[in-house]
Amino acid sequence: MKLNRNYVTPFISLIFLVVGISGMLMFFHLLDGYTEVVHEIFGLFFFICAIFHILLNWKPLKIHFKKGVFLPAALALAILSVLFIVEQQYSPKVDTIILERLAKAPIADAFRALQVDSLAAVKRLRAKGISVDAGDTLGNLWTDNETNIMEVFDLITEE
Incomplete structure (x- = not known):
């Protein structure tokens, strides 16, 4: 099966929108109990679509990887992620x-x-x-x- 941008791009865009909106609802504790499942399931779909997006756009992405901005951005994101995880370990949620x-x-x-x-x-x-x-x-x-x-x-x- 040949991947087609006409399908992957709209899917990844719409799924990004759903994951983003459900993430904001979770952040502000609106509709708690409903948004978590949507966020998790569509987050998984988003990950799968992102893999297809990377496969479709590998050549242009390699150009971005070679630029000086990619490595510091990836490193900053990794450090922030680790800090959030560590912070959560030391101060668990009230519930x-x-x-x-x-x-x-x-x-x-x-x-x-x-x-x-x-x-x-x-x-x-x-x-x-x-x-x-x-x-x-x-x-x-x-x-x-x-x-x-x-x-x-x-x-x-x-x-």
Whole structure:
């Protein structure tokens, strides 16, 4: 199959637009919970289209690579990326901290924090074969019962 600029260029442009808009929505926490999936999936498509774009434009790109601007720009981008990653490691997001503490809290405290009926939550968990003891933590529930955090959390918060 021969790659055609008439298809790749519009796709990469439109996908760039979707990834950019969803990224801005995520940055400003607008429509949280909806934009992440769109951003991730279209980000993957954007990456694939970018590969096709590079293949189609390899000769002109080689000219840019030889210019003195490319290497410093690539180096600056790499350094900024590493700095953001390191910064995130040393100051995790608030929701990550809350979830970690909630996972380590006694199950009764976790139920109160989540504002759920503890008896109903325990009944739902046991109905799915997840054993619950008074001294458990949320973290124990999914590790001891070989399940995942989302299943346990969904069962607890189910109305």
